[in-house]
Amino acid sequence: MGEEIKSALEIALEKAxxxxxxSKEELxxxxxxxxxxxxxxxxxxxxxxxxxxxxxxxxxELPEKNKKKLLKVIIEALLKNLVLPREEYHLKELKEILxxxxxxxxxxxxxxxxxxxxxxMLTEYYxxxxxxxxxxxxxxxxxxxxxxxxxxxxxxxxxxxxPEAHPQFQEExxxxxxxxxxxxLRQLEYIKALILKILS
Numbered sequence: 001m002g003e004e005i006k007s008a009l010e011i012a013l014e015k016a017x018x019x020x021x022x023s024k025e026e027l028x029x030x031x032x033x034x035x036x037x038x039x040x041x042x043x044x045x046x047x048x049x050x051x052x053x054x055x056x057x058x059x060x061e062l063p064e065k066n067k068k069k070l071l072k073v074i075i076e077a078l079l080k081n082l083v084l085p086r087e088e089y090h091l092k093e094l095k096e097i098l099x100x101x102x103x104x105x106x107x108x109x110x111x112x113x114x115x116x117x118x119x120x121m122l123t124e125y126y127x128x129x130x131x132x133x134x135x136x137x138x139x140x141x142x143x144x145x146x147x148x149x150x151x152x153x154x155x156x157x158x159x160x161x162x163p164e165a166h167p168q169f170q171e172e173x174x175x176x177x178x179x180x181x182x183x184x185l186r187q188l189e190y191i192k193a194l195i196l197k198i199l200s
Contacts, residue, residue: 029066036070040077043100052103072199075104079192082118084184085126094122101195108198118191125184132176140169 039058043051055074059067078101085091102115140163163169 029069032062032066032070033073036073037077040074043078044081044097051100055104071104072196075101075199076196079195082188082192084181084188085122088126091122091126095119105195105199111195111198114191114194118188121184121187121191125180129177129180132180133173136169136173136176137163140164140166 035058039048039051039054042048042054048054055071059071062070078097082094082097082101085094098115098119102112105111144163144166
C-alpha cells in the first residue's frame, strides 16, 4: 500500500513539474482532454441528457487544430469501455456505447456496418455463454441427484445440492469461459484497433 501511495505521489509531482514547463497551448489541451473525459464519464454514469449534442457543443468551442485530437480522446475512452458483457443489463449498456460511437462517426463510411456487426457479436457472445452455463448446470444437476437422494435418506429431510458450488463445476466453467472469452476478446480488440486506425 505504501508503495502505491508513493508512486501516485511521484506521478503527481512529475505531472506538476511538466505543467511548470508546459506551454499555454499544452496546458489548454490538457484541460480540454479532462473536459472530454468528464463528458464521457457523465455519459457512462447515465447522467448525460444528449451525449452527441454535448460533444458537438464541446467540439465547437475548441480551436480547429484540437477538434480531431479531442474527438479521438472521446472515442478512445468509449472504446475502452466496450468490453464483453457479464450480465444482460451490461449488454444494454454496451449497445448504448455502440449507438453513441456510431452517431459520433457518421461521416466515416462503413462505420455503421462495423458497429452493427459488433453488436451482433456481443449479443452472440452473451447468449452462447448463458447457454453453455445452463447446459453445464443441467449436466452437473443430473450427476448430483443420486447424491442428493442419498443425503436426504441419511438426514431424513430433503437435501438440495448446488451444482455451481461444486469445485469440479467451477473448474470446468472457468476453462470454458476462458476459452470463450479469449476467442471473442480477439475479435473485439481487432474491431477497436480498426476504428482507431480509421480515425488516425
